Amino acid sequence: MLDGKSKSDKDKTLTIILTRGPFISDYSDxxxxxxxxxxxxxxxxxLFLYLDGTWNAHVKRDKKYSNPGEWLRWCIKKGxxxxxxxxxxxxxxxxKEDIIEGVEIGGVYRLLDMLKESDKVLTFSG
Amino acid sequence: xNDSLVPGSFGIIIARTAAAxxxxxxxxxxxxxxxxxxxxxxxxxxxxxxxxxxxGKTQAAARIANLLTKGAKVYASPEHLKASGISKERLVxxxxxxxxxxKDLVDFVMERYEKVLSC
Amino acid sequence: MTTQITGMGGTxxxxxxxxxxxxxxxxxHDDDAYxxxxxINAILAMGxxxxxxxxxxxxYLALKGQDPNEIGQENNLRQLADLVDLxxxxxxxxxxxxxxxxxxxxxxxxxxxxxxxxxxxxLREHELFINF
Numbered sequence: 001m002l003d004g005k006s007k008s009d010k011d012k013t014l015t016i017i018l019t020r021g022p023f024i025s026d027y028s029d030x031x032x033x034x035x036x037x038x039x040x041x042x043x044x045x046x047l048f049l050y051l052d053g054t055w056n057a058h059v060k061r062d063k064k065y066s067n068p069g070e071w072l073r074w075c076i077k078k079g080x081x082x083x084x085x086x087x088x089x090x091x092x093x094x095x096k097e098d099i100i101e102g103v104e105i106g107g108v109y110r111l112l113d114m115l116k117e118s119d120k121v122l123t124f125s126g
Numbered sequence: 127x128n129d130s131l132v133p134g135s136f137g138i139i140i141a142r143t144a145a146a147x148x149x150x151x152x153x154x155x156x157x158x159x160x161x162x163x164x165x166x167x168x169x170x171x172x173x174x175x176x177x178x179x180x181x182g183k184t185q186a187a188a189r190i191a192n193l194l195t196k197g198a199k200v201y202a203s204p205e206h207l208k209a210s211g212i213s214k215e216r217l218v219x220x221x222x223x224x225x226x227x228x229k230d231l232v233d234f235v236m237e238r239y240e241k242v243l244s245c
Numbered sequence: 246m247t248t249q250i251t252g253m254g255g256t257x258x259x260x261x262x263x264x265x266x267x268x269x270x271x272x273x274h275d276d277d278a279y280x281x282x283x284x285i286n287a288i289l290a291m292g293x294x295x296x297x298x299x300x301x302x303x304x305y306l307a308l309k310g311q312d313p314n315e316i317g318q319e320n321n322l323r324q325l326a327d328l329v330d331l332x333x334x335x336x337x338x339x340x341x342x343x344x345x346x347x348x349x350x351x352x353x354x355x356x357x358x359x360x361x362x363x364x365x366x367x368l369r370e371h372e373l374f375i376n377f
Contacts, residue, residue, distance in 0.1 A: 001221045012236055017375060019280060030141060037228035043236060051280045100288055108287045115263065115373060120235050122139065122244045123376045126147060126277065136368065141266050150300045156364060163365050243374045
């Protein structure tokens with residue numbers, strides 16, 4: 001007989017997929033802030049930058065205003081697993097040197113690895 | 127938010143206006159269909175989704191009012207509400223403005239609903 | 246995608262079925278369509294169950310006779326054919342067709358048109374949801 005719960009609350013994994021670039025909408029902010037909060041609350045968190053979402057990792061320089069790059073660096077520091085789609089990055093000429101340190105460039109199979117371990121998936125897209 | 131996860135329940139996060147995407151209204155329609163088939167439903171309005179919750183003669187407001195009368199929970203992000211200039215009193219009656227946008231969103235996603243969709 | 250469920254009597258794996266919902270299906274907005282197809286075909290290639298739901302402008306993806314050669318794009322029908330070969334299912338939301346003046350006969354054969362109420366059944370049958 002099952003107990004009805006798969007894991008303890010804090011063993012759960014959230015994967016967030018972001019397909020929109022920085023500044024064009026607030027999807028970057030919402031996705032990244034959600035990732036940070038979930039990590040702070042003790043969940044395992046993955047953030048996959050897909051399609052134009054890969055541009056968020058290109059926001060490397062310090063700015064006088066809040067920006068997705070700053071928050072992504074914070075995510076990495078706090079242990080959120082951040083990966084950018086290899087194919088999408090290559091299409092946009094984004095190589096390792098162009099993006100924030102700690103963002104892994106991986107194929108779509110990296111996304112699948114994230115999905116495999118996920119209890120919930122959020123997409124900020126469209 | 128204190129209730130624990132209910133099997134067969136659905137949470138829907140809406141981050142767009144009705145004009146920006148058909149998906150916003152169709153998500154509310156989907157919520158109505160889920161309720162009609164006996165599922166518990168919650169809606170979380172965040173980002174541009176907050177505008178759907180404004181009182182007025184809009185399809186969104188009518189659907190949200192209907193959802194609330196049928197037992198759905200509808201939550202709104204306080205920081206996006208404040209940014210929009212829409213006062214709490216101008217929201218469709220019954221929408222609950224949460225205390226902490228992201229803490230309550232994460233709770234909504236991870237603990238409150240068995241399945242979660244975002245649009 | 247699997248998760249382990251532990252209880253009295255041992256453990257078993259619970260497979261998670263993924264529903265990818267696509268609301269953009271035109272060549273003028275192809276990145277989302279391409280991204281969705283890449284993702285779902287990869288999921289299927291890994292042997293995990295996945296379905297594609299075309300709704301809103303996503304229904305255009307299933308139109309017969311597409312030939313984007315002259316605009317320098319890849320033909321989305323090839324991706325759909327791969328999806329079918331990999332064992333995936335394609336659902337088209339019926340209420341998205343009429344406002345776009347699309348008849349069932351104009352769509353590829355390998356799709357199933359569903360109504361709004363069928364959507365609930367589809368959601369019940371899947372655990373993870375990705376929206377493009």
